[in-house]
Amino acid sequence: MSDLSSWLRLEFASLNLQLMLVLFVLALVISSIGFYRVVYFISIGYAFSIVAMAATVMIMLRENLTVAAALQNLLLAFWGLRLGIFLVRRELQPSFGVQMAETNQRTAGMSLFVKVMIWITVSLLYVLMFSPSLFVMTTPAAGRPAALGSLIQWLGLAIMVGALVMESLADRQKSAFKARFPKQFCDTGLYRWVRCPNYLGEILFWTGNWVAALAFYSSVLRWVASLIGLVCIVLIMMGSTKRLEEQQDQRYGERPEYQDYVRAVPILIPYIPVYSFKTLRVYLG
DSSP states (O other), X not given: OHHHHHHHHHHHHHHHHHHHHHHHHHHHHHHXXXXXXXXXXXXXXXXXXXXXXXXXXXXXXXXXXXXXXXXXXXXXXXXXXXXXXXXXXXXXXGGGHHHHHHHHHHHTXXXXXXXXXXXXHHHHHHHHHHHHHHHHHTSOGGGOOOHHHHHHHHHHHXXXXXXXXXXXXXXXXXXXXXXXXXXXXXXXXXXXXXXXXXXXXXXXXXXXXHHHTGGGOOSHHHHHXXXXXXXXXXXXXXXXXXXXXXXXXXXXXTOHHHHHHHHHSOSSSTTSOOOOOTTOOOSOO
């Protein structure tokens, strides 16, 4: 019996690695759009890589689909579609033109080697971020969690739903505000409670994805892969928050009303009195 159990563990580990390789190649293909414009590696390529991975896993492992697993993958696919469509539409808005020009200028002299390294690294990261859903789908019926594990799985899914609503609402509120007041900083809606609600929503979304698979981390591979993905996206969002703070300081820093806003509204987490990431050292994002 122990020999059979060991063999099964090796088989499932091999399956996980094979499927992760398939998803990695898929992410490479989709995120290669970044060679046209570097920022697409981490924007449009990011969003649609997640969509493609969710669809691929549901098709390849459809016999393992449960209601919870299907919902998890559908949430991931919807998240990617929403973000991808939002990013494409945002580029068509005149108010985003200045920011895009600044981004293009920063990456204009980037060498091909650096672009290739970014391409490979982010594609691998997307697989690791997605891996909790993969581990749920590759777990056989006999390895499915008991009542407590199932409860944790649904808790993670609830976090994903709430985070998706938050991120969608924050993006919509800011887009509507910028369309009316392109030269003003957004301080309405969710932005009255936290200065970067969209980044907070993304952190919570991927945290929920990780929690939803908590009962399925049955090997070191699963723990390591899923944790690397989660930690990296949290650090990236913290780095993005710091970079946005610096950009907004350059645009609005001399305005007294902006200084009042940043002193009163937390930067990333509501009710937590952290108002700046300027001194925070973040090596991702």
